[in-house]
Amino acid sequence: MKLIYEAKGSVNKGFIGQIAYTVCLDKTYKELDVHLTFDKQRLKRLTPERRDEIYNQMREKYGIEISEAQIKEIAVSMKTEIQLCVMMNDEFVGGIHRQMTDRHLYISASEATEGAIPQSSIHGVIRIVILFFNVLYDDTPYTVSVEAG
Numbered sequence: 001m002k003l004i005y006e007a008k009g010s011v012n013k014g015f016i017g018q019i020a021y022t023v024c025l026d027k028t029y030k031e032l033d034v035h036l037t038f039d040k041q042r043l044k045r046l047t048p049e050r051r052d053e054i055y056n057q058m059r060e061k062y063g064i065e066i067s068e069a070q071i072k073e074i075a076v077s078m079k080t081e082i083q084l085c086v087m088m089n090d091e092f093v094g095g096i097h098r099q100m101t102d103r104h105l106y107i108s109a110s111e112a113t114e115g116a117i118p119q120s121s122i123h124g125v126i127r128i129v130i131l132f133f134n135v136l137y138d139d140t141p142y143t144v145s146v147e148a149g
Contacts, residue, residue: 001033001149008143015135021128021144028123029148031108034094036084036130038142041101046075080140081133086116089124093117122148 005023043050054074058066066074085095086105094105094116105113112118128144 001031001147003145003147006143006145008141010139010141011132011135012138012140013135015132015140018129018131020130023126023128023146025123025126025148028121030122031106031149032119032122032126033107033147034084034086034105034126034128035103035145035147036082036096036105036142037102038080038082038140039101040137040140041080041099043075043078043136046072050075078136079134080136082135082142083131083133084144085129085131087127087129088119088122090127093119 004025005021007021009019011019051071054071055066058064058074079099081099083095083097084103084105086093086107093107094112096103096105096113096115098115105116107113107116107119107122109118109120126146128146130142130144
């Protein structure tokens with residue numbers, strides 16, 4: 001397979017939304033691999049600022065006071081969630097919702113990654129939608145690439 005498209009970007013803490021990329025394929029292909037990677041998925045350490053943020057959000061949003069142990073439990077479970085959805089000619093062909101920072105969505109006529117649909121002909125317009133939920137850090141980098149063969 002050959003690389004036909006690559007884009008890089010970064011999002012900031014608290015970003016919730018989506019970024020879409022449109023790739024016009026130059027011919028019909030037999031296989032397609034959409035690759036998404038990102039960094040900064042989990043908290044590396046609980047800073048005093050993050051501790052206060054968790055405490056204050058629980059108090060303000062839910063009206064409850066939480067202990068230090070509960071703050072640590074919440075911090076350990078927090079994660080940046082970035083999902084991938086791929087459309088071809090305005091029809092869904094696959095999505096990956098597993099919590100991995102490096103994922104491939106592969107499609108061919110005979111096989112496809114879990115969450116994707118095999119395609120006998122890969123042609124036209126590929127739309128890649130990256131969905132962002134609960135980004136934990138500023139400057140969280142991501143890369144999306146498309147290989148076809």
